[in-house]
Amino acid sequence: xxxxxxxxxxxxxPITRENIFxxxxxxxxxxxxxxxxxxxxxxxxxxxxxxDMCPAFDGPEDGADVVPPxxxxxxxxxxxxxxxxxxxxxxxxxxxxxxxxxxxxxxxTFTREENVREWLSxxxxxxxxxxxxxxxxxxGTTAIVCAELFPETEVIGIDLSAPxxxxxxxxxxxxxxxxxxxxxxxxxxxxxxxxxFDAVHFTYxxxxxxxxxxxxxxxxLYRLTTPGGRLSMxxxxxxxxxxxxxxxxxxxxxxxxxxYLGEYMKLNVEKAIAETGFTEVTRHFAVPDGMVxxxxxxxx
Ligand SMILES: C[S@@+](CC[C@H](N)C(=O)[O-])C[C@H]1O[C@@H](n2cnc3c(N)ncnc32)[C@H](O)[C@@H]1O
Numbered sequence: 163x164x165x166x167x168x169x170x171x172x173x174x175x176p177i178t179r180e181n182i183f184x185x186x187x188x189x190x191x192x193x194x195x196x197x198x199x200x201x202x203x204x205x206x207x208x209x210x211x212x213x214d215m216c217p218a219f220d221g222p223e224d225g226a227d228v229v230p231p232x233x234x235x236x237x238x239x240x241x242x243x244x245x246x247x248x249x250x251x252x253x254x255x256x257x258x259x260x261x262x263x264x265x266x267x268x269x270x271t272f273t274r275e276e277n278v279r280e281w282l283s284x285x286x287x288x289x290x291x292x293x294x295x296x297x298x299x300x301x302g303t304t305a306i307v308c309a310e311l312f313p314e315t316e317v318i319g320i321d322l323s324a325p326x327x328x329x330x331x332x333x334x335x336x337x338x339x340x341x342x343x344x345x346x347x348x349x350x351x352x353x354x355x356x357x358x359f360d361a362v363h364f365t366y367x368x369x370x371x372x373x374x375x376x377x378x379x380x381x382x383l384y385r386l387t388t389p390g391g392r393l394s395m396x397x398x399x400x401x402x403x404x405x406x407x408x409x410x411x412x413x414x415x416x417x418x419x420x421x422y423l424g425e426y427m428k429l430n431v432e433k434a435i436a437e438t439g440f441t442e443v444t445r446h447f448a449v450p451d452g453m454v455x456x457x458x459x460x461x462x
Contacts, residue, residue: 219325220257228327228346257325272396291361297349298367302330309342320347350378360391369398369426389462
């Protein structure tokens with residue numbers, strides 16, 4: 163397939179299963195992202211065609227290759243997740259959408275490796291966790307950075323998307339990591355036993371779902387945390403004023419880029435974390451596209 167581009171527009175570099183891990187965002191991809199706001203109709207058309215040209219991280223339909231050992235397949239998928247976010251063609255389950263997600267991370271504060279590294283060091287550097295769970299791991303950035311930063315920590319990344327899990331596994335292998343594993347799991351109801359992790363974490367996850375689904379995840383994270391263990395999040399900013407929350411909810415309605423942002427504006431995530439039972443809920447840092455919050459499960 164050839165994209166309908168004018169000669170003066172940036173031409174795409176073909177992305178393959180081999181070069182996908184090392185090819186930074188290309189000028190074509192940068193230009194494509196800029197179209198999302200300038201010319202949404204053309205963006206939708208081109209992004210669909212572009213994604214179709216990218217390599218597929220596919221596998222058995224029931225996800226048998228990506229679930230934890232002994233887990234029944236297929237795992238139940240919540241309804242909200244079937245609606246595509248970020249205008250990604252086919253949503254997070256499309257085996258070819260991996261490249262688009264991987265390169266779009268250059269655009270957000272806490273998907274950039276240097277920021278993830280800095281904040282994981284600040285939060286956990288004094289006492290690295292024994293077992294760290296990253297839910298909604300996507301293409302695996304937070305889990306991979308954590309595994310590199312803390313070589314003695316056993317890191318597990320989970321996501322609903324089987325293609326992302328396949329990508330993340332291959333990426334971790336190429337980076338020579340042996341202390342990180344990735345599985346397809348629903349963070350609302352995992353197969354892991356109670357108190358399996360002394361640190362649980364998510365990066366940009368709870369703003370992608372209705373309020374009640376986000377609360378289910380927080381309850382599951384509480385169950386999975388050891389007494390005295392820690393929770394951390396790098397997720398969307400919950401603004402302090404109702405006016406700003408309304409503005410963000412309105413943006414979500416108009417653009418469709420973040421269909422659930424209006425829901426997140428109703429969640430009040432720090433309050434929701436405290437309501438789940440975590441204590442010491444602390445906001446450490448905030449920028450327009452995100453914030454760093456940590457909390458602790460009371461010791462038994
Ligand atoms: C915006 S992406 C963030 C990915 C990654 N944490 C990062 O920062 O690059 C949100 C991710 O959450 C995942 N997700 C949403 N709901 C989930 C659930 N209930 N269980 C596991 N993963 C979920 C999505 O599939 C998607 O990969």
